[in-house]
Amino acid sequence: MPIETRTDVAELDLPALEAALAALGRPRFHARQIFQWIHRHGVADFAAMSDLGRDLRQELARDFRIDTPAVVKTERSTDGTTKFLLRLRDGKLIESVYIPDHPIGDAGPRDPRSTFCISTQVGCAMRCAFCLTGKMGIDRNLSAGEIVGQVRVLARELELLSSRFNIVLMGMGEPLHNYDETMKALRMLGDEHGMAMSPRRITLSTVGVLPNLERLATEPFMPNLAISLHATTEEQRDHLVPVNRKYGLVDLLDACRRFPLKRRQRITFEYVMLREVNDTPEDARRLVRLLNGIKAKVNLLPLNEAAGIPFERPSDDRVDRFARILADHGVTVSVRKSRGRDIRAACGQLITESAKAKAPGQQMAALLGAPVISHAAKP
């Protein structure tokens, strides 16, 4: 493969694109046009940018490229949820999920709009005990262009470029373990010349990488926050969410208590329910106490079971009983209806096998009893 020397403009935010145009001796308003073509119209070819002169288009194509994740495969669930397997420039594979008319996060049931569930890393380093993605381990961070690229591709494929939708950073990876690129991606998504997403339509979900949660609290472009809590004692959380050994539950909740929220905004606490592990009435009562003083709502996620995950999903009765205790103590609670389970697109079920990461891939295939994907990844 020839060595690529062209700059990928999909990685550039508007100020950087303006600087790149200035370096060519071109006026900055062209940067705005290009940014619009890419991010608002989903165009990945300079030749199609019809309001730019022919010379400029040729010059751009010589110096720049526009990387866009390639769709390898889509799988559609009976409930309409669609999982996209995407290939990145270096052959790595990630998954993104389209969830029709099903708001998660702060947009709430008042505003039923479809949601894009986007990845921030190839794999994940957090190794939560019940999560399949965690079994992959971490391969690498996604770049801002790759994070935004997933949104562009889904919007284009689903013909939603001119519609509004929600974004949840709940795909593969831990967004606060890839802080800079994730925040750059959010700013690009919010840019008025691009998709102009409101931060209120974006939810960042995290296990609570504390130093970066503190940084997030100071960001001007502030998404909704969801915390993957999953446990009510340090000991239990150490086991289920290993990062807790470094950034403990009590400190995490203190940071949440200090987290700046707008009027009527609340932090969502996700709580995966594992039968006879964290689903008892005592857990529910402890959860109530822990959330005291936090503008919170709780989202219960009955476990999506999978081979290789050593836990079971509790009965609906146990889930209801748990929810009722929270509600009786004035805690807003919802039970997440799991979507796309038939295509393994539900929470914690995103997993890919990369061409180069054979070992963990084979390990997973063995666990799942079948090849995860049959496609060979070619760069």
Ligand code: SAH
């Ligand atoms: N790393 C971030 C983003 C992933 S969000 C985070 O952990 O918040 C995915 C959500 O699905 C998390 O709350 C995660 O804990 C949850 N999840 C993972 N595996 C699951 C499973 N098997 N069943 C239900 N929820 C699961």
